[in-house]
Amino acid sequence: MRFFSLLLLAGSLAAMPVHAADAQNWLSRLLKAERQQSFQGIFVYERNGSFSTHAIWHQAGQNGESRERLLRLDGAPVEVVRVDGRLQCGSSILADQLIEGAGPWPPRPLEPQRLAEWYEIRMVGESRVAGRAAVVLTILPRDQYRYGFELHLDNETALPLKSLLLNEKGLLLERLQFTQLDTSTPLTKDKLEPGPTCRPVEILQAASPRQGAWRSEWLPPGFALRSMHTQPSPVSGETITYLMYGDGLARFSVFIEPLHSPLVEDARSQLGPTVAVSKRMSTADGDMMVTVIGEVPLGTAERIALSMRASEEQADR
Incomplete structure (x- = not known):
């Protein structure tokens, strides 16, 4: 999911000499958590100095299927429901029609071994986000053609609790950070069902x-x-x-x-x-x-x- 792909580089972390294989192991745990871990929570999104708050409910099935609902909690109401990565409905400010497979937040594969060719992946420290202990990974580009990432992964589940995206000058471009995360309470059906403003999306063939x-x-x-x-x-x-x-x-x-x-x-x-x-x-x-x-x-x-x-x-x- 797109949220798990918003990782990035930060220049102010104190480096710790940890073998790169450990960092790749954490990325592998992240991939597994994305497929198998259900959760609900609230996160803050920042871009261009503007902040918004969102609720998310994510249910993972036994065979890799998933259902997810996102709801913006401030400003104009924005809601999205996706099933197995495909957009099912969106609020009225979203496009009514989308190219098949090209909707908002389509899943992208993370391949730790392949990424190592284009990014330097490091474990650089520990942190605490939303009251949960986390490890900090940086994914640094090996050239000037892409951005780097910093990711704070939950110690218990490997879910991303915080991500930062900075440009080549070290300026913050984007931040996602959980303020609440619950991985133990079962999700109820009503939390995953779309609200009245979530309009079905026609996927163009x-x-x-x-x-x-x-x-x-x-x-x-x-x-x-x-x-x-x-x-x-x-x-x-x-x-x-x-x-x-x-x-x-x-x-x-x-x-x-x-x-x-x-x-x-x-x-x-x-x-x-x-x-x-x-x-x-x-x-x-x-x-x-x-x-x-x-x-x-x-x-x-x-x-x-x-x-x-x-x-x-x-x-x-």
């Missing part, structure tokens, strides 16, 4: 484009294409190509849509850890807008956008 219809001539080391779909734009009706890339921890998406207006210009923005970079591209089929969105540094997203190319087959049509 996305089509598969021709193999290799679009490609990136440059990717950060370790990133690979995880999925590719096409679907009609709900605004223009034009076909949008959607590609998702990941390194096992970080990820970004690329959207490619035909353009018919000379007034649309390149753009770039960042909200907390999420960047969006749009670049106009000329192809044999006309102008396209390439947009990269993800939790990667702005320079990484810009380089990826500039590297996108149509296949030779598509360019020759």
